[in-house]
Amino acid sequence: MALIIRQRKIVARPEDERLVPLAQWNGEPGVLLGTADDPAALKGRLDRLSVIAIEFPQFTDGRGYTIARLLRERYGYKGELRAVGEVLRDNLFYLSRCGFDSFLVSDQSRLDDALEGLGDFSDGYQASADRPQPLFRRRAA
């Protein structure tokens, strides 16, 4: 049974969960996006979804970060957003800033360690999905 980190807790991945690749997706509650997919395809249909997974074929393929921000910040997706594929502890902080709140971490044997990765930094300069106001606006406030 695979474990995921969701909302900063280690939980079992729901057994009946089905993630349908975007090309075959037809309104099911779970969809899987590849890094070349355009999230605009889900525009206006996001309220049917309870989980969107974005696949990282390699952790060095950074397109998924942009897709996540677009889903959160442009299209207003509020549900679970999961990183799957090659997902490493050292990427969790950036991923969470881009709007991911759920992670299927590749190394299932060190999930406690991975959880710590979410706290590598206490702040960030930029506007981001998890904190829309950049640091300079919060400083000025």
Next chain:
Amino acid sequence: MYLYDEIDQRMVDERVRQFRGQTQRFLAGELSEDQFRPLRLQNGLYIQRYAPMLRVAIPYGLLSTRQLRKLAAIARKYDRGYGHFSTRQNIQFNWPKLEEVPDILAELAEVQMHAIQTSGNCIRNTTTDHFAGVARDEIVDSLVWCELIRQWSTFHPEFAFLPRKFKIAVNGAVADRAATYLHDIGLHALRDGDGNVGFRVIVGGGMGRTPVIGTVIREFLPWRHLLTYLDAILRVYNRYGRRDNKYKARIKILVKALGAEVFASKVEAEWSHLEDGPATLIEEEVARIESRFTRPDYAALPADDAWSRGKLVADKAFAAWARRNVHEHKVDGYAAVSVSLKKTGAAPGDASAEQMDAIADLADRYSFGELRVSHEQNLILADVRQSHLYELWQSLRALGLASPNIGLITNIIACPGGDFCSLANAKSLPVADAIQQKFDDLDFQHDIGELDLNISGCINSCGHHHVGHIGVLGVDKHGEEWYQVTIGGNQGLTRPGAPAALGRVIGPSFAREEVPAVVEKLIEVYLEHRDSEAERFVDTVWRIGIEPFKERVYGTHHQTAEDRRAA
């Protein structure tokens, strides 16, 4: 000098802790080589030919004497007593031990320094004019804008894994001293008719395997929109840049493939969503950053210092140095001084720990405790009283740091090349040395006049050979080191009518020992053809074309050692 506040400091401290953990996990076998590589690269750590190489960021080339002394201490304690200043205004240490790098980063953090994003496929150190803030031809002081970009790019969560590395350069003066047309993004800080600051935005320039002069996609972007517009460009690149072939992954390839107009329209479409959003800059922030810069407390001085002028007449050696290494300052009575790291016999850009300490002492005494690194790999004391120039020169001369060669043929830009770098096809340092030896005669150098000679040990172009008036590129042929020569390149609009240009290859490549004689022949042709002493080598190349140069170098039969060898 920008001074960190507690949040800036905390981020750098947290980075040290993070990298210490990553290094420990790697050494314990918990992280694979493939997993660790991008992490160490984003902290400037390469595994080189003989040892790791650590590249430390010097944001936009600005350095305090406290920081320079720390770099000297690191060179002594963790390296072999020297460092190499690079063409991106950074410093590289060639001999650190991997397990000690977290300690080095911790020491750097003590003086508000780091190695964040000095390598890897992310936004690299932002570079600028080494005379920013002091240039007589300044339009806008670019330092504040560079710091804003530094903060925006530091740990940008969306752009840590781009298709390829990404370099931004900012210039705020009439002359372009930051090679802005040869960066992924070049920015010209400008003022509109009402004095409001904005930016000309250039994209898709670069050197490397496919050199390209960048294209302007915005003539005037009001300053408030700077960061959102950068976000839009990066986002288009992150989504659509090629990831299947690292040689075609830079933004310049995307801009070429789409066409600059289509690329620009994609950026504008993306930006329409970000425009006036929360990342839009505010006056308070610009003022806050400005207020955290320490600025020199200049004295009110006459524009012209009669005593120094007298010395110029009395001392020929001082005059030669002043002519090449002293630069106009925007404040009357002051000058900027280039400390040449291009003495014949020394590797271009290298400085020993002793030299760093000595230069720090001089910067404390004569230049408000600050200095700059130029992309031409020299150090700059930016705020020297003209009346101190003579004694400063004497001190520099005693240290071997007063070669009067800024802008001349021996001010060679060179990468570390095959002596250190595992990417290199050929050595660059012995070539630089041989050329410097050949042209060591100062009167001859001054007679030749301004000439940028740049050497790269491989096509990655760290030595900026494409934009050398004379460029030398190390190439590999059947496992042997050969050198290709280009002429007519130019780093940017450093004077009116001379825009950025890429050099043209003059013909088949040469054996290493042939290169100085080839350069000599190129110079001969120039000296025969120049219409006056005001016409520089590169101007002559542009005026008469490369044929006369080819003819002289290769002779009628265009035969080279390579041909002879093949025959």
